[in-house]
Amino acid sequence: MKLASAMILFCGIVLLRTVLSAEGSGTYHITMEQPAPYYSPMVATVPAGYRIQWINKTATAHTVMHNDCLTENVCTFDSGAVAPGKSFTLSFLQPGTYPYYCRLHPIMRGVVKIIEP
Numbered sequence: 265m266k267l268a269s270a271m272i273l274f275c276g277i278v279l280l281r282t283v284l285s286a287e288g289s290g291t292y293h294i295t296m297e298q299p300a301p302y303y304s305p306m307v308a309t310v311p312a313g314y315r316i317q318w319i320n321k322t323a324t325a326h327t328v329m330h331n332d333c334l335t336e337n338v339c340t341f342d343s344g345a346v347a348p349g350k351s352f353t354l355s356f357l358q359p360g361t362y363p364y365y366c367r368l369h370p371i372m373r374g375v376v377k378i379i380e381p
């Protein structure tokens with residue numbers, strides 16, 4: 265009887281931990297729009313562990329390119345052309361600040377801030 269109670273408690277804890285960790289991750293959505301701010305939200309603060317998905321809701325193709333892609337530094341992400349109605353998803357980014365822009369329309373700029381959860 266005591267063992268059964270312990271087992272139920274253990275299973276409950278495992279189940280709870282599973283639910284909590286599921287809540288701790290997910291997908292953060294950024295919309296590509298026309299006109300400004302082009303990327304909405306323009307500054308996205310995202311807890312570490314979330315995927316980030318950019319959805320193109322405009323009638324033309326856009327890219328999502330980390331600013332460092334055109335310097336000597338590490339190019340952390342570059343979507344290439346994202347067609348109208350399509351999306352681009354990043355599965356993982358280290359905590360930090362990542363300014364990015366659209367290579368096809370450099371006026372389009374955004375920032376992703378990855379924070380510790």
Ligand SMILES: [Cu+2]
Nearest residue numbers: 326366368369
């Ligand atoms: Cu663009």
